[in-house]
Amino acid sequence: MDSIFDRAAQWGIDIEHWDGLGRHWKVEPLVLEGILEAIAPRDKPPPSAPRSGTPGRAYQGCDALPPRSWLIVVQLYGVRSRRNWGHGDFTDLAILIDIASSLGAAGIGLNPLHALFDDHSEEASPYFPSSRFFLNPLYIDVEAIPEFPRSALADVQLHIDISRQHDFVSYERVAKAKGSALALAYENFRIHATDARRRQFGEFVRERGPMLASYAAFELLRRRFRAPWWEWPKEWQRPEENALAQLRALEADQLDYFKFVQWTAHQQLARCRDSANRLGLPIGLYLDLAVGVRPDGFDAWADQEFILRSIEMGAPADRLNTQGQCWGLAGFNPCSLINRNCEPFRKVLRASMQYAGTIRLDHVLGLNRYYFIPRGLRADQGAYVRFPFEALLEAAAHESVANKCIVVGEDLGTVPPTFRETLAKWGIWSYQVMLFERAADGGFIAPDLYRENALVTFGTHDLPTFAGWSSGHDLVTKRNLGLDPGETDSERAAARDAMGRAMAWRGLLAMEYLSTVRFLADTPSRLLAVTMEDALGEVEQVNVPGTTTEHPNWRRRLPVQLEALIEHSSLSAIADLMAAAGRRIGAAGR
Numbered sequence: 001m002d003s004i005f006d007r008a009a010q011w012g013i014d015i016e017h018w019d020g021l022g023r024h025w026k027v028e029p030l031v032l033e034g035i036l037e038a039i040a041p042r043d044k045p046p047p048s049a050p051r052s053g054t055p056g057r058a059y060q061g062c063d064a065l066p067p068r069s070w071l072i073v074v075q076l077y078g079v080r081s082r083r084n085w086g087h088g089d090f091t092d093l094a095i096l097i098d099i100a101s102s103l104g105a106a107g108i109g110l111n112p113l114h115a116l117f118d119d120h121s122e123e124a125s126p127y128f129p130s131s132r133f134f135l136n137p138l139y140i141d142v143e144a145i146p147e148f149p150r151s152a153l154a155d156v157q158l159h160i161d162i163s164r165q166h167d168f169v170s171y172e173r174v175a176k177a178k179g180s181a182l183a184l185a186y187e188n189f190r191i192h193a194t195d196a197r198r199r200q201f202g203e204f205v206r207e208r209g210p211m212l213a214s215y216a217a218f219e220l221l222r223r224r225f226r227a228p229w230w231e232w233p234k235e236w237q238r239p240e241e242n243a244l245a246q247l248r249a250l251e252a253d254q255l256d257y258f259k260f261v262q263w264t265a266h267q268q269l270a271r272c273r274d275s276a277n278r279l280g281l282p283i284g285l286y287l288d289l290a291v292g293v294r295p296d297g298f299d300a301w302a303d304q305e306f307i308l309r310s311i312e313m314g315a316p317a318d319r320l321n322t323q324g325q326c327w328g329l330a331g332f333n334p335c336s337l338i339n340r341n342c343e344p345f346r347k348v349l350r351a352s353m354q355y356a357g358t359i360r361l362d363h364v365l366g367l368n369r370y371y372f373i374p375r376g377l378r379a380d381q382g383a384y385v386r387f388p389f390e391a392l393l394e395a396a397a398h399e400s401v402a403n404k405c406i407v408v409g410e411d412l413g414t415v416p417p418t419f420r421e422t423l424a425k426w427g428i429w430s431y432q433v434m435l436f437e438r439a440a441d442g443g444f445i446a447p448d449l450y451r452e453n454a455l456v457t458f459g460t461h462d463l464p465t466f467a468g469w470s471s472g473h474d475l476v477t478k479r480n481l482g483l484d485p486g487e488t489d490s491e492r493a494a495a496r497d498a499m500g501r502a503m504a505w506r507g508l509l510a511m512e513y514l515s516t517v518r519f520l521a522d523t524p525s526r527l528l529a530v531t532m533e534d535a536l537g538e539v540e541q542v543n544v545p546g547t548t549t550e551h552p553n554w555r556r557r558l559p560v561q562l563e564a565l566i567e568h569s570s571l572s573a574i575a576d577l578m579a580a581a582g583r584r585i586g587a588a589g590r
Contacts, residue, residue: 008032008383027383034374035383038308039333058400058407058427060453061526062357065106065282070521070528070583072100072535072571073109073286075461075542076139077126077169077554081562084141085156086163087174090268091141092562097276097284099566103575104584107276107283107357109529111461112290113139113269115215115298119179119223121172124554125543127290127362128328130297133351134215135265138174142181145264146197147188156181168555186260190253204263211302214239216258217247218298228296230309239302273355282585283406283527284357289348291362292329295375306336306344312373313366314382318413318486324379325545331372334387342388342395349396353403358527360431360455364409367392368419393426400427408455408527412436429527430454434520435463442494444502450523457529458516461542466513466534470496473539481550513537517574521581528583535570536560 074096079088081095096108114129116136126136142148153160159177163170189197205212217239218229225232235243248255276284293299295309311331317324337345352359361367368389373382400407408429411420420430432454437445450456458466464474472492478485487495500510506522508515513534520528533542536559543553560568578584 031381035372038311056397058397068583069106070578071107071109072105073529073531075111078557080557085160087169089139089141093272101279106585107281109286112288118175131299132348137261140265145185148185152184168552186257216255217244219258229301286358287352287356288360289352295330300330312375314373314379326379338388346395349399353405358406360408362410364411397426432456434458443498447522450525452524454525455527456520456525462545464541465538467537467539470511518577
């Protein structure tokens with residue numbers, strides 16, 4: 001077995017690790033062999049990653065961005081409005097941008113908008129995308145498409161009415177209604193579109209080039225074969241140009257439909273971006289970039305050298321997830337990144353940065369190393385694989401400057417020594433969550449100890465809301481689901497007491513969300529994110545890690561309609577707190 005470990009060391013694969021519980025273990029040879037077979041050729045060592053030699057620095061914001069500001073963060077699919085079809089859409093986003101502007105926020109933060117398998121209603125997680133290059137069509141406002149025939153509303157009105165009444169997004173019903181409506185809009189476009197609209201569509205298709213053509217082919221083929229792409233007929237298991245050319249000759253209209261859908265989504269999201277710019281929001285859109293992709297999705301099919309379906313990404317055991325985590329996402333090949341000067345990573349960044357003033361890199365630790373599990377093994381049967389960290393940071397900094405987009409790295413949990421200092425050197429902002437910002441004695445650290453170049457928030461989509469945490473509801477929920485909450489009732493009571501002391505020290509009322517907002521508003525951190533769930537007092541959290549169908553993850557709709565949000569007392573109170581703390585955009589905050 002020494003040869004396996006020698007080979008692992010040659011390729012920079014960790015063979016020992018301290019996990020999140022402080023336990024030291026040795027990686028099994030079987031695990032190493034499974035990882036090595038996927039990423040590492042036997043006949044040559046890894047090449048050195050090309051570097052410029054000069055640390056660049058990521059974009060730090062436009063002149064209009066004040067030293068400190070705030071964002072409203074929304075799960076867009078869950079927005080409830082009088083006019084949407086039971087699933088938030090880009091017209092809702094445009095209205096949210098108006099609300100942000102009126103409240104003095106710098107922008108709107110969103111869940112990933114990546115393309116999913118929109119016809120797989122049971123797989124709703126925006127962090128399980130088919131492609132990070134394309135957009136989810138369920139966010140399209142079909143009624144805003146010029147070619148959509150208003151007379152067709154009668155055919156889908158029943159689906160729309162039922163979807164609007166539910167407290168959870170009915171993805172299957174929404175997908176069915178929007179699918180038929182988009183097909184009608186495309187048919188009208190194909191026959192009756194104006195010359196100007198045809199020119200715009202043609203320009204989009206030319207700009208997106210072979211990638212869009214391949215995506216359209218993939219969407220057609222996956223619907224035709226109804227199986228993972230590695231089970232398709234052999235000629236379609238790779239995006240070979242000859243086969244794709246034959247498909248275009250036979251199915252041009254069907255392929256153009258999928259291009260039309262992506263063009264429509266792009267147009268509507270780009271209008272939101274442009275509206276934020278016109279209103280003077282210095283951040284505009286803050287987009288989340290998912291850490292990976294599904295193994296049977298488009299990105300994995302289109303670039304099989306880079307994305308490895310035989311390797312699953314995850315995490316070793318820690319206090320919150322004592323069995324470790326298998327995320328179901330396909331692993332990335334670090335050798336491919338090195339050989340291609342990080343170009344696959346650069347393309348992913350550009351795809352989101354074209355719309356955003358800020359992006360968040362989910363699990364930014366992955367730029368340094370990923371925890372890989374050979375598919376089919378348990379979460380505790382994995383190993384860490386090193387990635388070309390500095391080369392990836394250089395690529396992120398370069399794309400950040402080129403696209404005028406701030407980069408926030410989700411750097412939660414245990415990270416290697418000097419990791420955050422290295423991110424800061426390259427101008428990548430930190431991501432600080434109040435629930436985790438604790439001193440050695442369990443107390444909450446003071447606001448002035450937060451980092452300046454950081455985004456701060458109370459919690460995340462994977463953590464309880466303020467109302468859920470303060471009431472202990474999340475502990476009950478996890479136990480009812482058969483999960484270890486990673487915290488006892490007495491430990492939670494101690495944490496509540498610690499928060500009470502932190503608030504009292506600053507003259508704030510304990511166990512009120514507005515107190516935590518004021519506490520975080522007093523930090524030196526450049527951005528403060530307020531989640532809509534916290535602002536509206538939601539008890540249930542967006543996602544419970546370790547569950548799929550056991551809990552309604554990524555389905556819960558907001559309790560307040562969009563049209564009533566601007567008058568909601570909690571949002572107005574939050575805006576007043578931001579103004580008092582000097583975070584409001586506009587004259588009132590300066």
